[in-house]
Amino acid sequence: MEKGKRHISLKDLALEIGVSISTVSRALNNHPDISPEVTRRIQKLAAEMNYTPNPLAMGLLKQATRMIGVIVPDLVTHFYSSIISGIEEVAEEKGYYILIASSNETLKKEIISVRNMLNTRVEGLIVCLSQETKSYEHFDRLIKNDIPLVFFDRVCRINEVPSVVVNNVDAAKKITRHFYKNGFRRIGYIAGPNHLNISQERAEGYLSGLQSCGIEFNPELLVQCNMSSKDATRATGRLLDLPQKPDAIFGINDTVAFAAMKEIKRRGLRIPEDIALVGFTDEFHATVVDPPLTSITHPTFEIGQAAARLFFNQIENPESEPEQVVLNTKLVVRKSSVK
Amino acid sequence: MEKGKRHISLKDLALEIGVSISTVSRALNNHPDISPEVTRRIQKLAAEMNYTPNPLAMGLLKQATRMIGVIVPDLVTHFYSSIISGIEEVAEEKGYYILIASSNETLKKEIISVRNMLNTRVEGLIVCLSQETKSYEHFDRLIKNDIPLVFFDRVCRINEVPSVVVNNVDAAKKITRHFYKNGFRRIGYIAGPNHLNISQERAEGYLSGLQSCGIEFNPELLVQCNMSSKDATRATGRLLDLPQKPDAIFGINDTVAFAAMKEIKRRGLRIPEDIALVGFTDEFHATVVDPPLTSITHPTFEIGQAAARLFFNQIENPESEPEQVVLNTKLVVRKSSVK
DNA sequence: AACCTTTGCGCAAACCTTTGCGCTATTTTG
DNA sequence: CAAAATAGCGCAAAGGTTTGCGCAAAGGTT
Numbered sequence: 001m002e003k004g005k006r007h008i009s010l011k012d013l014a015l016e017i018g019v020s021i022s023t024v025s026r027a028l029n030n031h032p033d034i035s036p037e038v039t040r041r042i043q044k045l046a047a048e049m050n051y052t053p054n055p056l057a058m059g060l061l062k063q064a065t066r067m068i069g070v071i072v073p074d075l076v077t078h079f080y081s082s083i084i085s086g087i088e089e090v091a092e093e094k095g096y097y098i099l100i101a102s103s104n105e106t107l108k109k110e111i112i113s114v115r116n117m118l119n120t121r122v123e124g125l126i127v128c129l130s131q132e133t134k135s136y137e138h139f140d141r142l143i144k145n146d147i148p149l150v151f152f153d154r155v156c157r158i159n160e161v162p163s164v165v166v167n168n169v170d171a172a173k174k175i176t177r178h179f180y181k182n183g184f185r186r187i188g189y190i191a192g193p194n195h196l197n198i199s200q201e202r203a204e205g206y207l208s209g210l211q212s213c214g215i216e217f218n219p220e221l222l223v224q225c226n227m228s229s230k231d232a233t234r235a236t237g238r239l240l241d242l243p244q245k246p247d248a249i250f251g252i253n254d255t256v257a258f259a260a261m262k263e264i265k266r267r268g269l270r271i272p273e274d275i276a277l278v279g280f281t282d283e284f285h286a287t288v289v290d291p292p293l294t295s296i297t298h299p300t301f302e303i304g305q306a307a308a309r310l311f312f313n314q315i316e317n318p319e320s321e322p323e324q325v326v327l328n329t330k331l332v333v334r335k336s337s338v339k
Numbered sequence: 340m341e342k343g344k345r346h347i348s349l350k351d352l353a354l355e356i357g358v359s360i361s362t363v364s365r366a367l368n369n370h371p372d373i374s375p376e377v378t379r380r381i382q383k384l385a386a387e388m389n390y391t392p393n394p395l396a397m398g399l400l401k402q403a404t405r406m407i408g409v410i411v412p413d414l415v416t417h418f419y420s421s422i423i424s425g426i427e428e429v430a431e432e433k434g435y436y437i438l439i440a441s442s443n444e445t446l447k448k449e450i451i452s453v454r455n456m457l458n459t460r461v462e463g464l465i466v467c468l469s470q471e472t473k474s475y476e477h478f479d480r481l482i483k484n485d486i487p488l489v490f491f492d493r494v495c496r497i498n499e500v501p502s503v504v505v506n507n508v509d510a511a512k513k514i515t516r517h518f519y520k521n522g523f524r525r526i527g528y529i530a531g532p533n534h535l536n537i538s539q540e541r542a543e544g545y546l547s548g549l550q551s552c553g554i555e556f557n558p559e560l561l562v563q564c565n566m567s568s569k570d571a572t573r574a575t576g577r578l579l580d581l582p583q584k585p586d587a588i589f590g591i592n593d594t595v596a597f598a599a600m601k602e603i604k605r606r607g608l609r610i611p612e613d614i615a616l617v618g619f620t621d622e623f624h625a626t627v628v629d630p631p632l633t634s635i636t637h638p639t640f641e642i643g644q645a646a647a648r649l650f651f652n653q654i655e656n657p658e659s660e661p662e663q664v665v666l667n668t669k670l671v672v673r674k675s676s677v678k
Numbered sequence: 679a680a681c682c683t684t685t686g687c688g689c690a691a692a693c694c695t696t697t698g699c700g701c702t703a704t705t706t707t708g
Numbered sequence: 709c710a711a712a713a714t715a716g717c718g719c720a721a722a723g724g725t726t727t728g729c730g731c732a733a734a735g736g737t738t
Contacts, residue, residue, distance in 0.1 A: 006484050007460065009694055020718050025696060033716060052458040056398040057694030060723045065395065075424050076623075081415040085441065088414075097459060100439055102424065119391040120436060121346065145345050258627050283624075284415075288597050290629025348724055359688045364726060372686060396724030399693040 008049050016049075017042055059121070068098045068311060069117035069125045073105045073154075077255070078283045079300055080128070083152065086304020087126060094312055096123075103130040111138045123315065124148030126307050129156060131227060134195040148314035152307045154196050162310040164303050164325045168201035169208065171296045171329045172250070175278050176209025178294075178331060179248040182338055184276050188221040188239045188246035190232060190256050202252055202280065221246055225256065232259035240267060240275075247275060248337070254279040254286055257293055261336075276337040291335035299327050347388050355388075356381055398460070407437045407650060408456035408464045412444045412493075416594070417622045418639055419467070422491065425643020426465060433651055435462075442469040444566075450477045462654065463487030465646050468495060470566060473534040487653035491646045493535050494663075501649040503642050503664045507540035508547065510635045510668045511589070514617050515548025517633075517670060518587040521677055523615050527560040527578045527585035529571060529595050538563075541591055541619065560585055564595065571598035579606060586614060587676070593618040593625055596632055600675075615676040630674035638666050 010028075014021045019038065027034045027042035028051075034042075059065045068091055072080040084100065091098050099122055103110035110130045115138075117125060124147050127139075136156050142149045143160055151157075152164040179187050189206045192199035203222065210217050220242055225235035232251065236259065239246055249264075251257035257279030264275055271277050271291055279286060279295040286293040306325045313320060349367075353360045358377065366373045366381035367390075373381075398404045407430055411419040423439065430437050438461055442449035449469045454477075456464060463486050466478075475495050481488045482499055490496075491503040518526050528545045531538035542561065549556050559581055564574035571590065575598065578585055588603075590596035596618030603614055610616050610630055618625060621636040645664045652659060 006486060007457075010696095011694075021695080022697080022719080023717060026717090029696085031697095035716060038716085054399075054694050055459055056395050056404065057723090058696085059395040060393075060399065060693095061695055063723070075427075076417050076420040078415050081420050085414050088441070097438055099436055100427075102427070118346075120394055147345060258624075262627065285597075285624035285627065288601065288624065288628050350724075360725080361689080361727075362687060364724095365687090368726085370727095374686060377686085393724050396693085397726085399723095400725055402693070 007054065008051050009054065010051075013042060013045055013049070013051060016045060065121045065123055066096045067120070067122045068096055068308075069101065069113075069120070069122035070098050071101050071103055071110060071113050071117070071125065071127045073103055073128055073130050075100070075102045078285075079253075079281055079298065082300035083128075083304035083307070086301040086306075087308045088304075089301075090305050090308035090312070105131040107132040107135075114138050114142075118142075118147070124150075124311060126150045126152065126311055128152050129154040129196070131193055131196065146318060148311055150307045150310045150314075152303055154198055156197070158322070158324055160322055162314065162322045162324065164306045164310065164327065165197070166298055166303070166327050166329045168198055169205040171280070171331070172202040172205025173209040173212070174205075174331045175250050175280075175296065176206055177213060178278070178333065178337065179250070179276060180209075180213040180215070182276070184248035185215065186218075186221065186244065186246045186248065187215070188223070188249045190235045190239070190249065190251045190260060191222060191224045192227045192252045192256075194224070199252060206250065225252075227253065227256060229255060229259040232256040233263045236260040236263040240264070240269070245275070248277070249275060250278045250280070252280055254281045254283040254293065254295055257295070258285075258289065261289060261293070271336050272339055276339075278337050282332060286332075286334070294334045294337035295332055296329045297332050298329055302327055346393065347390050348393065349390075352381060352384055352388070352390060355384060404460045404462055405435045406459070406461045407435055407647075408452075408459070408461035409437050409439050410442055410449060410452050410456070410464065410466045411439070412442055412467055412469050414439070414441045418592075418620050418637065421639035422467075422643040422646070425640040425645075426647045427643075428640075429644050429647035429651070444470040446471040446474075453477050453481075457481075457486070463489075463650055465489045465491065465650055467491050468493040468535070470532055470535065485657060487650055489646045489649045489653075491642055493537055495536070497661070497663055499661055501653065501661045501663065503645045503649065503666065504536070505637055505642070505666050505668045507537055508544040510619070510670070511541040511544025512548040512551070513544075513670045514589050514619075514635065515545055516552060517672065517676065518589070518615060518617070519548075519552040519554070521615070523587035524554060525557075525560065525583065525585045525587065526554070527562070527588045529574045529578070529588065529590045529599065530561060530563045531566045531591045531595075533563070538591060545589065564591075566592065566595060568594060568598040571595040572602045575599040575602040579603070579608070584614070587616070588614060589617045589619075591619055593620045593622040593632065593634055596634070597624075597628065600628060600632070610675050611678055615678070617676050621671060625671075625673070633673045633676035634671055635668045636671050637668055641666055 010021045010024045014024045023034060024042055027039040028046055070087060074080060088098055101113040103113060107130055110133055150162050155163040155165060176187060191203055207217055223235045223238050225231040249260055251260050257277060261277055264271055269275055279293050282295040282297040286295045349360045349363045353363045362373060363381055366378040367385055409426060413419060427437055440452040442452060446469055449472055489501050494502040494504060515526060530542055546556055562574045562577050564570040588599055590599050596616060600616055603610055608614055618632050618634040621634040625632040625634045
């Protein structure tokens with residue numbers, strides 16, 4: 001092989017054997033038109049020179065890149081990386097690659113990523129909205145042009161776009177009732193931004209849980225944060241500064257719960273004796289903090305798989321109606337919420 | 340735009356304006372041959388129809404895909420995902436995309452991933468070896484064909500391939516001396532597989548640290564594991580089962596240290612009173628476990644950036660000699676190692 | 679008026695693959 | 709034995725982009 005020639009083409013094989021390019025192509029695809037003898041020789045040479053078809057050429061020809069764009073709020077939390085693993089598994093089975101971008105929780109980067117990925121000619125997108133995202137025009141071009149799109153966890157336009165979520169309402173209700181059963185009555189909730197479906201739905205479950213336990217909702221006990229550690233710490237502070245502190249706190253996710261845990265300890269309060277704590281998502285390290293954190297496990301890998309399946313459903317079945325897959329979660333009780 | 344037509348091409352623009360494809364191409368590239376008037380009209384239309392060049396076609400023409408393959412042992416630990424973020428940042432500046440694959444710490448998947456990525460025509464690879472990898476033939480094709488390759492953290496063939504590592508020897512030595520200064524004398528080390536440079540170098544630093552403190556090396560106190568939580572728990576058990584237990588343990592990374600922490604607690608021993616503990620890598624949650632874990636911070640983001648820069652150096656400067664970048668780490672002292 | 683230069687644009691090849699169609703021998707059929 | 713069928717292969721187009729070359733018309737020079 002010549003220096004600098006990194007991949008060989010049909011042309012190289014054709015020149016070597018002394019036949020035309022089309023004959024080589026057909027031989028490799030076992031086309032009946034080509035004599036067994038020639039086919040054998042070509043396939044042998046191709047194997048020796050380890051020929052592989054050029055995906056760029058195939059992409060041009062078939063107008064298909066076999067690439068899926070995946071946009072997540074960040075790359076470094078277990079939640080998203082595990083979902084990505086799930087997507088990758090299904091994609092690999094189908095011979096697709098995934099292109100990953102992080103929005104860093106900003107709308108601006110999300111918009112740029114969508115544009116970039118389309119320019120790269122991905123066949124479609126699987127997206128979890130950034131925290132800031134409350135307008136959705138940047139997805140219009142996809143929807144209008146029937147470019148496959150799937151949302152997961154943080155979703156929008158669920159009537160037009162297939163999505164994967166967990167049963168947030170039910171899970172939050174379960175948490176509230178769990179607190180109640182263990183003797184806690186002043187139950188606080190640290191929510192996220194209001195426009196996110198996950199925040200709304202978990203709040204709804206929280207309220208419905210309170211009601212089913214006969215506890216009246218106290219607005220003081222519902223605080224908001226932007227889901228960063230820093231802001232979660234502040235939100236926790238606001239709860240702990242109340243004249244009547246909560247005796248239990250439920251955070252919208254484990255990052256928030258970890259921050260709350262630090263702040264509670266910093267103020268010399270004990271968990272769960274003084275304040276019980278429950279998270280949401282069940283990051284790996286929930287088992288390793290002290291006390292171990294009660295949380296809602298997410299079937300992260302399955303979320304990724306489901307999202308990828310919805311994606312391929314659109315590829316193979318463009319006319320199908322948008323479907324929403326709802327996965328179940330489980331409350332995993334650990335020390336942080338049981339006296 | 341017709342239904343199903345997802346991207347427009349030079350041809351579409353040419354037809355619309357009534358000029359040839361080459362004129363459109365030149366107009367968009369501001370070629371002086373094209374009259375200002377025509378150029379203006381073409382650029383206006385291109386903007387309106389938001390034309391973007393088809394990367395497949397460009398790739399075919401220029402024999403360059405502007406894609407980098409990245410292979411990591413897993414996707415879900417903070418260490419790797421943060422490094423990937425660093426790579427992505429530099430890649431984005433250069434207009435490159437990254438294609439990510441996980442070896443799941445297996446040689447088999449690593450070999451497959453290398454092959455797949457080459458078939459996809461990535462322009463080169465940035466790799467962290469899997470735990471199992473002790474033979475390196477699957478990289479020969481890259482080296483022989485001058486396809487850019489960079490290793491980071493777990494490296495091999497450092498004379499032929501540029502790489503990014505941290506000062507493992509020095510860091511491990513620092514840990515050992517830190518233990519000594521805080522009054523610990525029976526210092527154990529839970530190592531990883533022997534063929535990995537990180538395991539060897541940290542062992543070397545451990546030994547050199549002991550020597551510099553005048554402590555004689557006791558082979559019983561150096562145990563190995565495959566770096567999984569399970570095996571790390573077993574390895575910890577072996578240390579704790581010794582007739583003369585260590586009074587300090589140093590784990591090859593934080594995953595191992597977390598497992599050790601659990602096992603030590605499970606046996607009713609206190610940290611750091613009975614046994615001091617130090618990790619390596621400083622995963623985010625080191626601050627959140629109890630007690631907070633002393634560890635070696637890795638400049639993960641910078642590792643990714645450095646790896647990407649070495650990569651582009653090869654692209655832009657194919658004849659340059661393979662360089663090894665060594666980044667500094669810092670010992671962050673927390674409660675787990677100070678009585 | 680006859681020539682040369684410039685301006686402004688189109689043709690076609692190249693990158694790689696697939697595939698409908700056409701072509702030439704050979705083989706089969708009536 | 710002539711006609712028709714078939715086996716086995718090549719040509720060329722398509723997909724999108726860039727770019728060397730060619731070409732026509734306009735302008736300028738003697």
